[in-house]
Amino acid sequence: GAVVSQHPSRVICKSGTSVKIECRSLDFQATTMFWYRQFPKQSLMLMATSNEGSKATYEQGVEKDKFLINHASLTLSTLTVTSAHPEDSSFYICSARVGSGKEKLFFGSGTQLSVL
Amino acid sequence: SQQGEEDPQALSIQEGENATMNCSYKTSINNLQWYRQNSGRGLVHLILIRSNEREKHSGRLRVTLDTSKKSSSLLITASRAADTASYFCATDTGANSKLTFGKGITLSVRP
Numbered sequence: 001g002a003v004v005s006q007h008p009s010r011v012i013c014k015s016g017t018s019v020k021i022e023c024r025s026l027d028f029q030a031t032t033m034f035w036y037r038q039f040p041k042q043s044l045m046l047m048a049t050s051n052e053g054s055k056a057t058y059e060q061g062v063e064k065d066k067f068l069i070n071h072a073s074l075t076l077s078t079l080t081v082t083s084a085h086p087e088d089s090s091f092y093i094c095s096a097r098v099g100s101g102k103e104k105l106f107f108g109s110g111t112q113l114s115v116l
Numbered sequence: 117s118q119q120g121e122e123d124p125q126a127l128s129i130q131e132g133e134n135a136t137m138n139c140s141y142k143t144s145i146n147n148l149q150w151y152r153q154n155s156g157r158g159l160v161h162l163i164l165i166r167s168n169e170r171e172k173h174s175g176r177l178r179v180t181l182d183t184s185k186k187s188s189s190l191l192i193t194a195s196r197a198a199d200t201a202s203y204f205c206a207t208d209t210g211a212n213s214k215l216t217f218g219k220g221i222t223l224s225v226r227p
Binding site for chain 1 (some may be wrong): 146147149151156157158159160161164204208214215216217218219220222
């Protein structure tokens with residue numbers, strides 16, 4: 001199956017710093033990637049849809065200036081949490097579809113962000 | 117808004133028993149998918165059932181879909197300790213290629 005690699009798996013940072021999370025499709029090209037946020041024992045909340053070569057589409061209530069998404073190539077999307085605060089601590093997961101019209105998602109292994 | 121709602125929220129069974137998990141949703145769908153998540157990891161796709169299908173099998177997995185009741189069930193037969201994980205249903209309405217996930221079910225299989 002398709003492989004989505006996400007790094008780092010865990011990051012601890014000080015309040016006020018920015019953190020970048022990378023999501024790579026290793027063996028396929030992903031024109032669209034999705035970024036989710038997940039709190040403990042809760043569901044995945046879609047934050048934004050990342051489109052290669054264009055601006056990301058953010059879900060309602062998600063601050064685009066806070067969560068910067070860049071999808072500069074067909075195999076890489078990045079999520080930068082700017083000026084992180086403790087309330088941004090969460091599990092962030094990316095996913096991608098293989099080709100257009102394919103329904104199932106392939107997920108990265110997630111990034112646990114802890115902001116002190 | 118929450119589309120899929122699974123029940124029960126937590127399920128604990130003995131190895132070898134069957135596990136049945138249910139999912140209800142609110143709007144019309146193109147397909148419904150089930151995913152598995154091990155603690156602290158990403159999700160893994162298990163099975164997809166389209167709106168015109170009623171039942172599907174994959175190994176020890178059986179999924180059913182009742183569009184009139186807007187519900188689906190996932191059955192794991194002959195469970196193993198390695199099946200311990202959280203299971204999520206996700207609905208695809210065909211709008212903008214987005215999936216909407218339920219809250220998940222935590223399955224514990226006791227050896």
